[in-house]
Amino acid sequence: MMKAVVVNAPMDYGLKEVEKPQCPKAGLVIRVHACGLCGSDLRTLRNGHRNVTLPWIIGHEVSGRVCEVGPEYEGEYCEGDMLAVAPLVYCGKCEFCQRQHYELCENYRELAQAWPGGFAEYMALPAEALRLGTICLSPDGLDPAVAAIAEPISSCINAQEKGQVSKSDTVVVLGTGPIGCIHIALAKAKGVKCVIGADVNEDRLAFARLFEADHVVNTSEVNIVEEVRRLTDGKGAEVIITANPIPETQVQAVEMAKKGGRVLLFGGLPKEQSKPGIDTNIIHYNALQIIGTTTMAPRHHRRALELLAEGKLDGEKLVSHRFELSQFEKGVELAFAGKVLKAVFLA
Ligand SMILES: [Zn+2]
Ligand SMILES: [Zn+2]
Known part of the structure; x- marks a missing residue:
């Protein structure tokens, strides 16, 4: 037994x-x-x-x-x-x-x-x-x-590999629970230019600080799209990783991407909320890559x-x-x- x-x-x-x-x-x-x-x-x-x-x-x-x-x-x-x-x-x-x-x-x-x-x-x-x-x-x-x-950690490695995360990138991680923190840690290990962690929850933001995100943004207080633009001289971030199940996050991810940027959709959405209303013209005109990633x-x-x-x-x-x-x-x-x-x- x-x-x-x-x-x-x-x-x-x-x-x-x-x-x-x-x-x-x-x-x-x-x-x-x-x-x-x-x-x-x-x-x-x-x-x-x-x-x-x-x-x-x-x-x-x-x-x-x-x-x-x-x-x-x-x-x-x-x-x-x-x-x-x-x-x-x-x-x-x-x-x-x-x-x-x-x-x-x-x-x-x-x-x-x-x-x-x-x-x-x-x-x-x-x-x-x-x-x-x-x-x-x-x-x-x-x-x-x-x-x-x-x-x-393995799934996060797969995602960042697909997103070709590299040293010159600013990486935004939306959602700083365990998965978000692993993404922050991996990006920091790679030596990227800047990692921005964002969440609505103070406990989870404390985790992001523990993993030494360069900037930690409470999205219940600050407009994350504007904040990312401010932190990137108005250009937006090269890589955005969505690590939560919130539809609005995917909309914002596209809006804060630099021209030619990569948006990694890591977190799935609840079935009945999986059409979040992304402005696809932004994807088109800014030549973004939207990358789905799983396991x-x-x-x-x-x-x-x-x-x-x-x-x-x-x-x-x-x-x-x-x-x-x-x-x-x-x-x-x-x-x-x-x-x-x-x-x-x-x-
Ligand atoms: Zn698991
Ligand atoms: Zn098979």
């Missing part, structure tokens, strides 16, 4: 004794060390999830040590290896996978959805995930709590772990709260209240 957080129904979850996972014939079992709490976990706890059949064990930002090896496992990992586990599992067969555009896989599945997740003492890693997924050896000496959160490919996960191990990204700063798995409810409550940048649970 093992301890795991079981989600029974929306807003009904808790620590339970459950059956320890069996080792998949060609897979592995890890003894989970850490599992990060993601915004999407909070949504699943609140509303359930279309790909999750309750009751279920969620948690998809995981690190842990291999403790069991299936008899038919053919991969490179051995008992005792510390692995960083991100949840994506690609099909390897669709046209996008064939071209290594794994993040667009037509049949991708996720750990913690199609297989049980990591808010538990043990987690099984199926052969598919080990073969065509986002599971890496955690670099030597990297804190397991930090290795676990390589997953959200990541395996190489982004490897890159995230490298950046963390090299200290170019301060993972310890990102992990603002650590809890024992038995304190799951307490951690989730704090996260729902918006007091947490990134909570990690140690099993």
